[in-house]
Amino acid sequence: MRPVIGVISDVKTINGQNTHGVTEKYIYAVARGAQAMPVLIPGTISAVDAAMAPERVVIEEILDLVDGIFLPGSPSNVGPQHYGDLPHDPPLPADPHRDDISLPLIKAALERGVPLFGVCRGFQEMNVALGGTLFQKLYQQPGRFDHREDSSLDLDGQYAPAHDVALAPGGLLASLAGADRWRVNSLHGQGVAQLAPAVEIEAQAEDGTIEAFRVPNTPGFNIAIQWHPEWRFWEDKLSSGVFTAFGTAARLYGEARRGAPKLKAAV
Numbered sequence: 001m002r003p004v005i006g007v008i009s010d011v012k013t014i015n016g017q018n019t020h021g022v023t024e025k026y027i028y029a030v031a032r033g034a035q036a037m038p039v040l041i042p043g044t045i046s047a048v049d050a051a052m053a054p055e056r057v058v059i060e061e062i063l064d065l066v067d068g069i070f071l072p073g074s075p076s077n078v079g080p081q082h083y084g085d086l087p088h089d090p091p092l093p094a095d096p097h098r099d100d101i102s103l104p105l106i107k108a109a110l111e112r113g114v115p116l117f118g119v120c121r122g123f124q125e126m127n128v129a130l131g132g133t134l135f136q137k138l139y140q141q142p143g144r145f146d147h148r149e150d151s152s153l154d155l156d157g158q159y160a161p162a163h164d165v166a167l168a169p170g171g172l173l174a175s176l177a178g179a180d181r182w183r184v185n186s187l188h189g190q191g192v193a194q195l196a197p198a199v200e201i202e203a204q205a206e207d208g209t210i211e212a213f214r215v216p217n218t219p220g221f222n223i224a225i226q227w228h229p230e231w232r233f234w235e236d237k238l239s240s241g242v243f244t245a246f247g248t249a250a251r252l253y254g255e256a257r258r259g260a261p262k263l264k265a266a267v
């Protein structure tokens, strides 16, 4: 049996109705890259009928179902109230339905040792859930590059490698890459301001922007990456390596909690 990996959904309003969903490239990378069964986890569920109370979400119930949690990227931003800030630009997109699930889920998954992998918004969520803060407009910070994509380009152009990162010696990413530098794509307007306490930097850009970290001293696999390893993961050694490592951790975690798979009896 493949491990089951919960993928956190965005919640957007489409034609006036809340819609929970995930961009397919993330689901594909979990299925093919991590060799897992992706299962979409909704954000908080509103009361569609005013006579009904909103649906209650129990984080532990979600964790009982899965062998791993994947936090995908999204155009929306983590609500600044979660890191003690006010919105500097209220029109920037928010997704409180996602924040309300992902932030508590991150802490609970780490405590339980459920393998956890966050990309872009997911990376930023992990930093915030663990007590860090974000720059709401990284590109306005003195000395920082503009890490946003050129939206006039087609998708291949937007997701093309954009800058180098230094990989921390002895870290997970350096060991998967077999190198101390890697060229990565870049599609984010926000970025880590204050890094959460007790996490270890895994990768950093030349302008000082933190690009990846791990939470040490937790019982399970975890990694948070600011760039997009899911994009054409099969073409890049580090991208495919990190999805494989995540899938392996999820499989081992699943086998440990369910018991190793039984061999089919010969007939």
Ligand SMILES: N[C@@H](CCC(=O)NCCCC(=O)O)C(=O)O
Binding pocket: 023, 072, 073, 074, 075, 076, 077, 119, 120, 121, 122, 124, 187, 188, 189, 190, 191, 228
């Ligand atoms: N909104 C945040 C997070 C950026 C992010 O996750 N971008 C992904 C966009 C589309 C995708 O590839 O899923 C920020 O701007 O920093």
